[in-house]
Amino acid sequence: MDLHNRRTIRKYASTPVSDQLLKDLLQLAARSSNTGNMQTYSVVVTRDEKQKELLSPAHFNQPMVKQAPVVLTFCADYNRFTEWCKCRQAEPGYDNFQSFIAAAIDAIVWAQTFAVAAEREGLGICYLGTTTYNAHQIIEVLHLPRLVIPVVTLTLGYPDDMPELQDRLPLEAILHDERYHEATKEDIDRWYAEKESLPSMKQFVAENKKETLAQVFTDVRYTRKNNEYFSNVLLEVLKKQGFLG
Amino acid sequence: MDLHNRRTIRKYASTPVSDQLLKDLLQLAARSSNTGNMQTYSVVVTRDEKQKELLSPAHFNQPMVKQAPVVLTFCADYNRFTEWCKCRQAEPGYDNFQSFIAAAIDAIVWAQTFAVAAEREGLGICYLGTTTYNAHQIIEVLHLPRLVIPVVTLTLGYPDDMPELQDRLPLEAILHDERYHEATKEDIDRWYAEKESLPSMKQFVAENKKETLAQVFTDVRYTRKNNEYFSNVLLEVLKKQGFLG
Numbered sequence: 001m002d003l004h005n006r007r008t009i010r011k012y013a014s015t016p017v018s019d020q021l022l023k024d025l026l027q028l029a030a031r032s033s034n035t036g037n038m039q040t041y042s043v044v045v046t047r048d049e050k051q052k053e054l055l056s057p058a059h060f061n062q063p064m065v066k067q068a069p070v071v072l073t074f075c076a077d078y079n080r081f082t083e084w085c086k087c088r089q090a091e092p093g094y095d096n097f098q099s100f101i102a103a104a105i106d107a108i109v110w111a112q113t114f115a116v117a118a119e120r121e122g123l124g125i126c127y128l129g130t131t132t133y134n135a136h137q138i139i140e141v142l143h144l145p146r147l148v149i150p151v152v153t154l155t156l157g158y159p160d161d162m163p164e165l166q167d168r169l170p171l172e173a174i175l176h177d178e179r180y181h182e183a184t185k186e187d188i189d190r191w192y193a194e195k196e197s198l199p200s201m202k203q204f205v206a207e208n209k210k211e212t213l214a215q216v217f218t219d220v221r222y223t224r225k226n227n228e229y230f231s232n233v234l235l236e237v238l239k240k241q242g243f244l245g
Numbered sequence: 246m247d248l249h250n251r252r253t254i255r256k257y258a259s260t261p262v263s264d265q266l267l268k269d270l271l272q273l274a275a276r277s278s279n280t281g282n283m284q285t286y287s288v289v290v291t292r293d294e295k296q297k298e299l300l301s302p303a304h305f306n307q308p309m310v311k312q313a314p315v316v317l318t319f320c321a322d323y324n325r326f327t328e329w330c331k332c333r334q335a336e337p338g339y340d341n342f343q344s345f346i347a348a349a350i351d352a353i354v355w356a357q358t359f360a361v362a363a364e365r366e367g368l369g370i371c372y373l374g375t376t377t378y379n380a381h382q383i384i385e386v387l388h389l390p391r392l393v394i395p396v397v398t399l400t401l402g403y404p405d406d407m408p409e410l411q412d413r414l415p416l417e418a419i420l421h422d423e424r425y426h427e428a429t430k431e432d433i434d435r436w437y438a439e440k441e442s443l444p445s446m447k448q449f450v451a452e453n454k455k456e457t458l459a460q461v462f463t464d465v466r467y468t469r470k471n472n473e474y475f476s477n478v479l480l481e482v483l484k485k486q487g488f489l490g
Contacts, residue, residue, distance in 0.1 A: 003273050003362055027416045028248050032357065033372045036466055039414050044421045051423055080418065080428050080436075081462075087433045088459035093469020097476040101377050105353055105397060109372075112277065112357040117248055127278045127354075132346050143424045152350060169284050171272045173325065176289045178296055179388045183325050188332045191325075214333035217326075221281060224338020231342040 001119045007165065009124025012068050012157030017123065022070065022156075025121065029114035034106040040078050040099075041107035044142045044150075046071040051141065058137035059130040059153065068155035073131070073138060074111040076103035078147040078243075094147065100243035104151045111152050124159035127152060133230045135237045146242045167195050246364045252410065254369025257313045257402030262368065267315065267401075270366065274359035279351040285323050285344075286352035289387045289395075291316040296386065303382035304375040304398065313400035318376070318383060319356040321348035323392040323488075339392065345488035349396045356397050369404035372397060378475045380482045391487045412440050 001007070026043060034041070046052055047070055055073075056065045065071055078094040085092035093099075115125045131138065131153045138150045173183075173191040183191070192213075195201055201213050208216045218224070238244040246252065271288060279286070291297055292315055300318075301310045310316055323339040330337035338344075360370045376383065376398045383395045418428075418436040428436070437458075440446055446458050453461045463469070483489040 003276060003358065006276055008278050023416055023420070026420060027413075030413050030416075030419065031248060031251055031410075033253050033360070033370070035372075035374045036462065037411055037413075038462070038467075039419060042419050042421055042425065044423070044425060046423060048423050075425075077419075080433075083428045084433050084437055085459045085463055087430055088457040090457060090459035090463040091469070092463055093472050094467070096469075096472045098377065098472050098479055099467075099476075101479065102374060104349075105374075105377075108350055108353040109357045112354045113248065113361060115278070116358060116361050125278070127280075129280045129347060129350075132343065132350075142421075145425060145427055148425065165276075166282055168272075168275050168282075171268055171275075174275065174284060174287050174322075175268070175271060176287055176387075178289070178291060178293050180287065180289060180320075180390060180393065182390055183328045185332055188325075188329050192329055212333040212335060214330045214335035217281065217283070218330055218335040218337055222283075222339070222344075224336070224341075227338050227341045227343050231344075234343055234346065 001122070001124070003116065005165065006119050007124070007163050008126050009157070009159045009161065010064050010126050011159070011161040012124065012155075013160040015158040017069050017156060017158070021121065025114055025117045028117050029110050032109050032113040034109065035102045038081055039106070040076065040081050040103035041110050042075045042077040042080070042148065044073045044075065046073065054141045055138065058134040058141065059128050062128065062130070064126050064128070064155040068157045070156040072111075072154045072156060073142060073150045074107045074152050074154070075144060076100055076107050076149045076151050078103055079145050082147055095242045097238070097244055100149065100238060104149070107151045111154060115154060118156060122158065123156055126155045128155065132234055135234060136240070139237070139241070149237060149241050149243065167198060169195070246367070246369070248361065250410065251364050252369070252408050253371050254402070254404045254406065255309050255371050256404070256406040257369065257400075258405040260403040262314050262401060262403070266366065270359055270362045273362050274355055277354050277358040279354065280347045283326050284351070285321065285326050285348035286355055287320045287322040287325070287393065289318045289320065291318065299386045300383065303379040303386065304373050307373060307375070309371050309373070309400040313402045315401040317399045317401060318387060318395045319352045319397050319399070320389060320393050320395045321345055321352045323348055324390050327392055340487045342483070342489055345394065345483060349394070352396045356399060360399060363401060367403065368401055371400045373400065377479055380479060381485070384482070384486070389486075394482060394486050394488065412443060414440070
């Protein structure tokens with residue numbers, strides 16, 4: 001798959017992903033930009049069935065975790081860099097929020113370059129947004145130490161399915177020339193018209209017994225209650241792993 | 246440039262970047278994965294010389310900001326999605342930390358896919374890590390409203406320079422099989438040996454009058470004092486923009 005026709009893949013063929021290819025792609029992706037060339041990131045590779053079973057609840061039992069041949073948990077990691085400092089008579093100062101954000105950015109840049117490189121090789125990926133919801137469970141299963149936090153998870157394998165291309169907002173909705181321009185009601189109507197008119201989205205609204213597509217998001221998929229609950233959980237994880245005072 | 250030989254580009258030719266190419270690459274990159282297909286991100290394009298002058302101090306006057314033909318500020322953006330909800334009788338609940346993190350991840354994934362696509366077209370990019378340090382200044386210059394926070398900035402243009410490939414840690418340092426394995430002193434020595442032996446790094450240590458390379462990072466480049474100061478600034482920005490209670 002190339003960038004213009006890529007799809008998120010949620011069903012994988014039984015074809016194994018070779019260890020050498022996986023390593024080559026991870027090393028290739030590590031050529032991406034990163035802050036000060038500190039490489040404050042790590043990935044944990046899960047292939048073991050028992051480990052997948054332990055990881056699965058952290059991802060709300062989404063079937064990709066057990067079905068994909070490989071699960072990759074990309075982490076913001078200041079542990080290794082801090083150890084290096086300690087071994088070299090240097091006083092590390094990376095147990096703070098700004099260091100977490102910088103490390104998280106670099107981990108995500110690495111993960112997404114990996115995703116692009118993997119898709120170029122005919123592999124398919126799916127991002128699991130559950131990673132930051134249940135980071136505490138993932139930390140336990142993967143034995144992540146202080147100053148390491150999982151940020152994004154990718155399931156990986158050869159596609160067994162080629163879903164339809166998903167809609168995207170028109171570019172004018174996401175691009176701002178020189179200054180941010182807040183959306184007017186007319187802008188909103190124009191930008192969301194295509195999405196709201198799709199049969200799949202209309203079905204989604206009907207199945208959830210809602211009046212509008214937006215209500216499916218606010219009342220079912222991404223609710224205030226869940227967002228607030230998992231915000232507190234994540235802030236606690238940041239404290240526990242040493243990134244927040 | 247392809248993934249395996251890419252370099253961060255800090256000096257740009259005067260060749261302009263066409264508006265159509267820029268738009269095509271941003272739309273192409275928006276085919277990347279994103280949470281729930283909500284596309285909770287925006288980019289502000291800066292080409293105007295006066296705007297560059299205003300942005301420059303936020304990036305500690307790094308010369309790329311004024312020298313590059315284009316500066317792109319990628320933002321986590323729940324403002325547009327929230328407006329859509331309000332226009333559609335839905336009660337949005339995205340003024341919280343978890344929503345910020347999800348939007349930031351999607352903005353970074355989009356930015357990095359853009360970077361890869363741009364490099365494939367012969368363009369060069371540089372990430373400015375200063376974006377989260379001085380987010381408040383960027384918010385002011387770019388008129389970013391509530392629920393919008395700048396996360397990464399790319400400077401963009403045709404390369405006028407082809408720097409040496411930078412070193413990277415061996416893969417074993419950043420890859421963990423099934424479980425995280427904390428580094429031993431022997432691991433640290435082995436993983437950092439190449440970096441520490443490079444003439445450019447030895448020169449860096451000498452110029453900064455330090456004993457070890459790690460001390461250049463802890464005492465000069467990424468100090469505890471700065472990290473803690475900019476952590477507080479960023480947490481205040483999160484509160485001000487509505488993502489933290």
